[in-house]
Amino acid sequence: xxxxxxxxxxxxxxxxxxxxxxxxxxxxxxxxxxxxxxxxxxxxxxxxxxxxxxxxxxxxxxxxxxxxxxxxxxxxxxxxxxxxxxxxxxxxxxxxxxxxxxxxxxxxxxxxxxxxxxxxxxxxxxxxxxxxxxxxxxxxxxxxxxxxxxxxxxxxxxxxxxxxxxxxxxxxxxxxxxxxxxxxxxxxxxxxxxxxxxxxxxxxxxxxxxxxxxxxxxxxxxxxxxxxxxxxxxxxxxxxxxxxxxxxxxxxxxxxxxxxxxxxxxxxxxxxxxxxxxxxxxxxxxxxxxxxxxxxxxxxxxxxxxxxxxxxxxxxxxxxxxxxxxxxxxxxxxxxxxxxxxxxxxxxxxxxxxxxxxxxxxxxxxxxxxxxxxxxxxxxxxxxxxxxxxxxxxxxxxx
Amino acid sequence: xxxxxxxxxxxxxxxxxxxxxxxxxxxxxxxxxxxxxxxxxxxxxxxxxxxxxxxxxxxxxxxxxxxxxxxxxxxxxxxxxxxxxxxxxxxxxxxxxxxxxxxxxxxxxxxxxxxxxxxxxxxxxxxxxxxxxxxxxxxxxxxxxxxxxxxxxxxxxxxxxxxxxxxxxxxxxxxxxxxxxxxxxxxxxxxxxxxxxxxxxxxxxxxxxxxxxxxxxxxxxxxxxxxxxxxxxxxxxxxxxxxxxxxxxxxxxxxxxxxxxxxxxxxxxxxxxxxxxxxxxxxxxxxxxxxxxxxxxxxxxxxxxxxxxxxxxxxxxxxxxxxxxxxxxxxxxxxxxxxxxxxxxxxxxxxxxxxxxxxxxxxxxxxxxxxxxxxxxxxxxxxxxxxxxxxxxxxxxxxxxxxxxxxxxxxxxxxxxxxxxxxxxxxxxxxxxxx
Numbered sequence: 001x002x003x004x005x006x007x008x009x010x011x012x013x014x015x016x017x018x019x020x021x022x023x024x025x026x027x028x029x030x031x032x033x034x035x036x037x038x039x040x041x042x043x044x045x046x047x048x049x050x051x052x053x054x055x056x057x058x059x060x061x062x063x064x065x066x067x068x069x070x071x072x073x074x075x076x077x078x079x080x081x082x083x084x085x086x087x088x089x090x091x092x093x094x095x096x097x098x099x100x101x102x103x104x105x106x107x108x109x110x111x112x113x114x115x116x117x118x119x120x121x122x123x124x125x126x127x128x129x130x131x132x133x134x135x136x137x138x139x140x141x142x143x144x145x146x147x148x149x150x151x152x153x154x155x156x157x158x159x160x161x162x163x164x165x166x167x168x169x170x171x172x173x174x175x176x177x178x179x180x181x182x183x184x185x186x187x188x189x190x191x192x193x194x195x196x197x198x199x200x201x202x203x204x205x206x207x208x209x210x211x212x213x214x215x216x217x218x219x220x221x222x223x224x225x226x227x228x229x230x231x232x233x234x235x236x237x238x239x240x241x242x243x244x245x246x247x248x249x250x251x252x253x254x255x256x257x258x259x260x261x262x263x264x265x266x267x268x269x270x271x272x273x274x275x276x277x278x279x280x281x282x283x284x285x286x287x288x289x290x291x292x293x294x295x296x297x298x299x300x301x302x303x304x305x306x307x308x309x310x311x312x313x314x315x316x317x318x319x320x321x322x323x324x325x326x327x328x329x330x331x332x333x334x335x336x337x338x339x340x341x342x343x344x345x346x347x348x349x350x351x352x353x354x355x356x357x358x359x360x361x362x363x364x365x366x367x368x369x370x371x372x373x374x375x376x377x378x379x380x381x382x383x384x385x386x387x388x389x390x391x392x393x394x395x396x397x398x399x
Numbered sequence: 400x401x402x403x404x405x406x407x408x409x410x411x412x413x414x415x416x417x418x419x420x421x422x423x424x425x426x427x428x429x430x431x432x433x434x435x436x437x438x439x440x441x442x443x444x445x446x447x448x449x450x451x452x453x454x455x456x457x458x459x460x461x462x463x464x465x466x467x468x469x470x471x472x473x474x475x476x477x478x479x480x481x482x483x484x485x486x487x488x489x490x491x492x493x494x495x496x497x498x499x500x501x502x503x504x505x506x507x508x509x510x511x512x513x514x515x516x517x518x519x520x521x522x523x524x525x526x527x528x529x530x531x532x533x534x535x536x537x538x539x540x541x542x543x544x545x546x547x548x549x550x551x552x553x554x555x556x557x558x559x560x561x562x563x564x565x566x567x568x569x570x571x572x573x574x575x576x577x578x579x580x581x582x583x584x585x586x587x588x589x590x591x592x593x594x595x596x597x598x599x600x601x602x603x604x605x606x607x608x609x610x611x612x613x614x615x616x617x618x619x620x621x622x623x624x625x626x627x628x629x630x631x632x633x634x635x636x637x638x639x640x641x642x643x644x645x646x647x648x649x650x651x652x653x654x655x656x657x658x659x660x661x662x663x664x665x666x667x668x669x670x671x672x673x674x675x676x677x678x679x680x681x682x683x684x685x686x687x688x689x690x691x692x693x694x695x696x697x698x699x700x701x702x703x704x705x706x707x708x709x710x711x712x713x714x715x716x717x718x719x720x721x722x723x724x725x726x727x728x729x730x731x732x733x734x735x736x737x738x739x740x741x742x743x744x745x746x747x748x749x750x751x752x753x754x755x756x757x758x759x760x761x762x763x764x765x766x767x768x769x770x771x772x773x774x775x776x777x778x779x780x781x782x783x784x785x786x787x788x789x790x791x792x793x794x795x796x797x798x799x800x801x802x803x804x805x806x807x808x809x810x811x812x813x814x815x816x817x818x819x820x821x822x823x824x825x826x827x828x829x830x831x832x833x834x
Contacts, residue, residue, distance in 0.1 A: 020787045021684060311797035353773070353805055372775055375798055376791040 002178070002228040003274040003282065004265055005192065007141075007164065008241040010046070011071040011107050012038060013346035015367050019380045026388065028338060028381045030367070035081045037365055038074075042082035045245035050088040052244075052259050057097045064262045065097045065273045068241070069141055072105030072125050073344055075132065086132075093133035099275035100129050102137035102160065108343035109307060111142055111151060112294070113321040121340070122158060138162060138277045143345050145194065145238070145297035146304065149290065152183040152191070160189060162280040164238065166297045167193030171289065178232020180280065181289035190280040191289050194238040194297060198224060203239040204361075207252035218257050222264030222271075229270050233283040236276075238297070247364070299354065299361070307348040312375040317348060319382060326389045335388060342381065350374035400826055401434045403550040403567065405541060405560035409439055409478070416747040417580050420612075420636050421556055425476055427637075427819025434475040436548050438541055438563075440533075481540040530559065531594060538563035542570050552576060552826045558583070558595055561602030568605060574833035576825055577606040578634075582619050585742040586668055600624050607829040610634050610822065612745040613766020619744075630832070634821040635770050637813040638750040657688045657793045660733035660757070662726070663740075663748055665696035670739035670762065670779045672698075672705060677739070679709050680786035685793060688714065693729055695720040730755035734799065735792045739779045740765050749774065753810040758802035760788050770813065773805035 017030035078086035139162035147165035167177030177193035408418035541563035555564030611617035736752035743765035762779035
């Protein structure tokens with residue numbers, strides 16, 4: 001038996017507007033651009049993909065099952081800009097065949113900078129999932145699959161029994177991401193590891209005509225899944241939901257692929273679909289996955305270098321989280337929300353100066369021409385936020 | 400491949416980026432084994448002390464030409480200086496004094512010396528002397544040399560040598576490549592000198608291939624000169640690797656103030672007034688900043704007055720034209736180099752700044768912005784955004800550090816050898832086109 005676990009990430013940040021050092025406005029976000037992008041993605045991806053998923057759930061009477069994770073930031077935007085897309089997620093939740101994960105509300109890197117802020121954001125997000133989708137998440141994924149043993153420990157303390165992370169070659173060695181693992185030290189969670197080869201076949205390579213396996217048919221992919229049968233329990237296909245219709249345009253046939261896949265997967269009777277918590281409940285862990293250093297699903301490095309790879313990024317993050325106490329002391333909900341919206345990992349991703357094979361991925365919905373522009377813009381906004389707190393520029397700012 | 404190269408400046412006789420480019424390109428071609436006869440106008444002044452040694456010719460003087468070799472630096476290059484006097488730009492520092500002193504036998508208008516029977520360099524033009532006559536003379540002498548030397552292709556740099564290029568091509572039937580380092584539109588804005596334009600156009604149309612120093616220049620060539628896009632290739636300039644490998648950047652010179660540097664000719668093309676306008680905006684936010692304008696040009700006096708009028712005269716330092724060690728010293732002091740050019744076909748100076756570990760802010764209206772990723776970019780007219788970016792560099796050391804570390808790596812990847820390889824490809828295409 002091999003279980004296919006689809007998990008789709010749904011997130012878009014609240015992008016900043018052009019904010020010069022001479023600006024004095026308290027309005028930081030580019031409403032128009034955020035509306036345009038949100039509505040475009042809803043049209044191209046969320047709505048048509050939800051439609052296909054809904055069809056499949058009904059056609060296979062619940063045997064087709066998927067997992068989603070929606071950040072609080074995208075949900076707020078859907079409420080404002082594309083309520084029909086949000087409604088379609090609620091309908092999916094009502095089918096009972098869909099699981100929703102926990103994550104940080106603001107899609108933040110808070111785990112790395114403030115454990116208190118991290119806990120508050122996870123709790124905020126959990127409450128949102130309960131209110132919106134009527135389910136309390138049982139599984140946790142940290143922003144961008146940023147993970148270490150410490151993340152597992154924190155998730156366990158919050159009551160989660162399943163955590164998602166990257167299946168990195170350098171940590172797995174000869175072992176396979178098709179098994180379930182546990183963290184060391186008896187931390188009571190099961191780990192589901194992203195099968196990056198099979199995930200990336202869909203997310204990154206599907207429409208690539210230079211790829212030796214192009215065209216990727218549902219039949220062929222189901223055969224690859226079937227090969228796991230007898231060599232593991234799970235095929236963890238973790239990817240951004242925008243894969244469907246945005247990164248892989250509708251013309252590539254990606255929706256048809258999705259529509260046809262369950263038929264081939266289920267045909268032999270040997271394989272099935274499960275949500276991540278269902279898979280964790282069904283299978284025992286086969287070994288220990290020890291991750292002492294931070295791991296992520298980004299770029300070839302699978303580390304934090306996409307958000308923390310240069311001095312600008314670490315400086316911006318450091319200065320942002322340095323304001324936590326002052327922001328919270330004000331008790332001002334508008335200020336708190338602005339500060340938290342600035343925490344979305346995307347703002348720091350845009351500052352990344354690694355230019356490599358992953359460069360294209362960094363350009364998805366990136367509003368800046370250069371990482372330097374993004375840093376300058378962010379720091380100008382942060383300066384203004386600091387002035388609202390009655391604070392001057394930090395000592396680091398070369399007086 | 401044997402190349403007859405027609406140039407007008409070469410280190411140490413150099414007034415701008417063209418000489419630097421010719422030097423780098425010639426060295427690259429030499430290293431790739433191309434044989435080059437480089438025709439130069441005879442310099443008016445004795446050479447400045449430089450790192451290139453000119454030695455007496457082995458061959459005799461014929462047709463008003465003297466031949467030179469440069470041992471050590473070049474293996475396959477022969478230099479010949481012709482008795483033509485071509486000085487496209489007024490020499491550094493001369494224009495300001497000259498404007499007041501006046502010179503017998505010539506008229507001066509707005510700092511431009513106009514000599515000869517015909518006034519053809521218009522008011523505000525950076526050219527001096529009767530260049531039109533000189534370019535014809537240069538062409539005649541080039542034809543004589545061309546008869547003595549076998550070669551496969553003619554490579555002419557900028558309009559001064561185009562008449563010579565055309566004449567030699569007509570005479571020998573060899574393919575002509577013209578290399579456009581700048582156009583009349585870059586130098587003069589909308590006040591185009593019709594005769595120069597006509598020469599440029601004739602050279603480009605007669606050429607079998609046209610080399611543009613950037614896509615920006617390529618589109619000017621296609622749109623303003625009506626040249627067939629299929630024969631216009633882009634070959635980017637690079638930076639002399641001597642400066643990078645032989646001497647590492649010196650440590651910065653410590654100082655209490657932040658220093659923002661403008662280095663280049665102070666002319667309309669370089670956008671000096673936008674630099675001052677941005678400086679004013681910066682000083683509204685931050686006080687301990689000094690703006691250095693290093694260079695000379697026909698707008699120097701106006702810029703000094705403008706800085707005074709803006710009330711920032713005490714914050715702006717005009718150094719005049721800097722050379723050699725002084726350039727390196729000013730780079731060592733600078734926190735940021737700004738090139739606000741209104742129109743810059745390429746712009747080698749930012750590469751020199753990066754090689755000296757100084758981050759750069761360049762106008763989007765420059766060819767060099769096409770190849771630099773790790774540079775700040777701004778529209779030259781967007782003074783507020785220019786100030787915004789200058790302030791960011793001065794206020795956020797991590798920004799400066801990131802620009803500097805990535806920029807110095809990026810600039811070291813640019814190689815004249817690659818530019819020379821691309822030139823060779825263009826030569827081959829020109830040879831094929833001429834058949």
